[in-house]
Amino acid sequence: MDIVTITLNPALDLTARLEAMSLGEVNLVSEANLRAAGKGINVAMVLKDLGREVGLTGWLGEGNQQSFVTLFAERVLADHFVRVTGSTRINVKISEQSGRVTDLNLPGLTIHEGEVAALEAAIDELAPQADWFVLAGSLPKGVAPDYCARLIRLLKAKGKQVIFDCSGLALTEGIKAAPTLIKPNLEELEQWAGRPIKTLSEQAECARELQAQGIAHVVISNGADGLVWFGPDATWQAIPPRMKVVSTVGAGDSLVAGLAHGLSLGWAPEQTLRLATAVSALAVSQIAVGFSDIDVLTPLLEQVRVQRLDDLAPTRLNTPSMENSGDAQ
Ligand SMILES: Nc1ncnc2c1ncn2[C@@H]1O[C@H](COP(=O)(O)OP(=O)(O)OP(=O)(O)O)[C@@H](O)[C@H]1O
Numbered sequence: 001m002d003i004v005t006i007t008l009n010p011a012l013d014l015t016a017r018l019e020a021m022s023l024g025e026v027n028l029v030s031e032a033n034l035r036a037a038g039k040g041i042n043v044a045m046v047l048k049d050l051g052r053e054v055g056l057t058g059w060l061g062e063g064n065q066q067s068f069v070t071l072f073a074e075r076v077l078a079d080h081f082v083r084v085t086g087s088t089r090i091n092v093k094i095s096e097q098s099g100r101v102t103d104l105n106l107p108g109l110t111i112h113e114g115e116v117a118a119l120e121a122a123i124d125e126l127a128p129q130a131d132w133f134v135l136a137g138s139l140p141k142g143v144a145p146d147y148c149a150r151l152i153r154l155l156k157a158k159g160k161q162v163i164f165d166c167s168g169l170a171l172t173e174g175i176k177a178a179p180t181l182i183k184p185n186l187e188e189l190e191q192w193a194g195r196p197i198k199t200l201s202e203q204a205e206c207a208r209e210l211q212a213q214g215i216a217h218v219v220i221s222n223g224a225d226g227l228v229w230f231g232p233d234a235t236w237q238a239i240p241p242r243m244k245v246v247s248t249v250g251a252g253d254s255l256v257a258g259l260a261h262g263l264s265l266g267w268a269p270e271q272t273l274r275l276a277t278a279v280s281a282l283a284v285s286q287i288a289v290g291f292s293d294i295d296v297l298t299p300l301l302e303q304v305r306v307q308r309l310d311d312l313a314p315t316r317l318n319t320p321s322m323e324n325s326g327d328a329q
Pocket residue numbers: 184185186221222223224225226227240241242243245248249250251252253255277280281284
């Protein structure tokens with residue numbers, strides 16, 4: 001095992017398609033799919049497809065764990081999830097012919113003291129086996145918003161590198177523990193900053209503030225417009241190729257997996273960024289998370305545009321070689 005992902009709040013995603021929904025009536029669903037999901041789990045699947053040995057932990061409800069257990073067996077992921085009394089949350093997504101989508105997010109687990117201790121014991125046991133940890137996704141009930149910060153500190157005290165991808169208050173609190181890398185999207189960054197972030201120089205300003213708090217790598221993603229990576233030595237921008245979007249689920253997680261892969265192998269930033277961007281672009285072109293054949297990445301790797309931003313003036317976005325990026329702000 002060389003990387004461990006931590007998912008504190010996994011979910012079962014139930015998607016249902018029907019002609020049109022009538023409230024208060026019995027509705028026949030024409031197509032349904034139940035999928036084990038969760039940000040850290042997605043990251044692990046992509047890392048595995050990149051050839052890494054991955055371990056997973058977090059909390060999983062014992063009441064409805066079968067889809068997860070099946071997935072971990074299929075994708076050969078080492079399952080170190082702590083089992084918790086109750087059922088993992090189910091998120092229902094109902095899609096109608098008209099294109100209208102209705103979400104029903106059911107309540108999930110409530111975590112108790114003993115389960116917190118059990119998770120930390122699992123992490124203690126995994127720590128000697130991996131130098132890199134990825135902590136991704138939201139928090140379940142019963143856990144305080146600063147819990148990610150606690151885990152980050154615990155891992156850092158053991159000398160581990162921590163990649164942290166979270167939002168809202170858990171992100172704000174986790175930042176205080178100075179993980180190795182964070183990957184907010186623009187919206188999450190705005191939430192943290194408490195102000196709109198319109199230009200690249202405003203992104204740079206935030207990144208500098210975050211780096212001053214001890215976060216070496218700040219990666220700010222912005223959907224089809226790509227991402228900017230503020231590293232300790234240089235700033236890089238990557239623009240993905242134009243993709244036909246099938247589902248954006250897992251794009252951010254794929255990006256995180258690519259970054260974790262390159263960084264943990266000590267790759268040059270440009271190579272890491274090219275791979276991470278290609279993997280995330282691929283993610284939006286398909287429903288599934290990950291890929292069965294690594295060769296599908298080859299054309300995308302060539303099409304990703306990476307450039308070093310030595311000057312952070314916002315006008316840099318409009319250089320002729322980056323014609324796609326005119327609206328990147
Ligand atoms: N429409 C798209 N076309 C090409 N690449 C995309 C597209 N959307 C996202 N990506 C790629 O995926 C990366 C992450 O996407 P995004 O910024 O939307 O992350 P996110 O909001 O964290 O996503 P998630 O909802 O998975 O957490 C982008 O930086 C980009 O490389």
